Amino acid sequence: MLRLYDNGQQPGNADTWSISEPHHRIDHLMASFNLTPSDPLTYILMGIPGLEAAHVLISIPFSLFYIIGLLGNFTVLFVVGKEQTLQKPMYLLICMLTLTDISISTSVVPKALCIFWFNLKGITVAGCLTQMFFLHASMVMHSAILVTMAFDRYVAVCDPLRYTIILTNARIAKLGLVGLIRAILFVLPVPLLLSREPFCANRIIPHTYCEHMAVAKMSCGDTTVNRMYDLVIVSVVIGLDLTLIALSYGLIIRAVFRISSKKAHQKALNTCTAHICVILTSYIPSLFSNLTHQFGLGIAPHVHIILANLYFLIPTMLNPVIYGVKTKELRDRVVKYICKI
Incomplete structure (x- = not known):
């Protein structure tokens, strides 16, 4: 979850709006969007401050990545749904992953x-909190599925004879339900806490979406609880999940090195390649965004916002490609349906 900078203004750009602008500028900006300071139910999402003139140009790769990602993920869902032979634990997990990506x-x-195409920057408080909930809940769920996939790969490599006994479709469904409940329980307090906060006249969010701390910074009250809870979510969810994934792969590597045959080595590692690639595309952009915000003081604010958006787009676009290329059974079925079409 990307932390937003304290000042949305790009150094050296006097035309950029920031959350510290005087109130008369805020009122003028709100009036330009047919909003009034007396309307307490509307926020303004600024998009990418400092790059307003390039919004249409920036929207081209954004829309292409989004469309490609949707096509790839819906193709995977369609093929797995149609093919009885693919309705196995590993492919059910892939379908769960595609749903969270979408x-x-x-x-x-x-x-x-x-925002980019029609300059529709207004968003209601309810809409903002709803977007925040579904976004962060989906991210927590996505992380839980990656942990379950790591466990799936551990059983496939370390205990292959009992794989079908340990991992059944029903058990995968139960693990998915646990991940969903965890996501809801962790994330639901976020919009509930924010809904109780008193907000100032400034309701301008220098971002393309309602990020938790970006909205919390507009509050006139004490946001210490919000900041601490955000830190807890990042530490517990991401920290715990990465630890479990690392533990699974540590056991997998130990089991692989106990195998004397090099061919068996390669076969065992190939079963994990796709999952490792998905982990890299999922966690690295998120960690990079957080680290550049915390320590990359020379990086402009608009770069942070672009990186945050790419974090949502790149994995969604690449994950179906990774599984389509690395998983022969799925690849063959996809090619068969494409040839039919």
């Missing part, structure tokens, strides 16, 4: 494109 990107991109 949910994450759809929570952000359509509104961002409305």
